[in-house]
Amino acid sequence: MKPEQSFVRDWKSEELLPLLDKVKAGRSFESAKAAFKQTGCGQCHRFAGEGGSVGPDLAGVGRRLSLRDLMESIVLPSKVIAEGFATTEIETKSGEVVTGRVAREDDRVAVVLPQTATAQAVTIRKADIRRRELSKVSNMPTGILNTLQEAQILDLVAYLISDGNSNHTAFATGAATIPVAK
Ligand code: HEC
Incomplete structure (x- = not known):
């Protein structure tokens, strides 16, 4: 196992759902891309123009699902199985x-x-x-977030709602705000 893929925590939805407000601003696009790659989402999902087709295309997933349902579909894959993707x-x-x-x-x-x-x-x-x-069990593995730190998980969710767009407001930094005229 590569060092960056070591176990962090057995994340539960009860721990992650209360953090969702933090997804909307101040996230890191680079960290998000790295987390998406490290956890292998693209092996099964098409997103931002590339990826597999074992699971649904994630383009526009942030408009299809509420933020809460989006987080749950990652941390509890079998709770709701996307239409047409049951095993x-x-x-x-x-x-x-x-x-x-x-x-x-x-x-x-x-x-x-x-x-x-x-x-x-x-x-x-x-x-x-x-x-x-x-089957009532999703083909998406459970525990997929367990090699990520809290901040990386929030970055990853922001990446999904941004549709892979680094200009999304979730990734705006303080430095990018319009300077106040003197
Ligand atoms: C081994 C394949 C596989 C991997 C890896 C995988 N998924 Fe999935 N995913 C699926 C399948 C299959 C479904 C559809 C069944 C379901 O809803 O659980 C799904 C469903 C989803 C959904 C719900 C989509 C919808 O339209 O309702 C989201 C969101 C999602 N995955 C995100 C991710 C993210 C983010 C990662 C990486 C952290 C990831 N998946 C990794 C197979 C995978």
């Missing part, structure tokens, strides 16, 4: 088990995207399915 477990009649997100389906087949970002889509014939269940 399905399918067991075929031959005993094979495929777990992933159903990307498409029709009367004949279901196309499942396995949980790992690199795996290929699997097409399963509906006639071959023995059991099919929707």
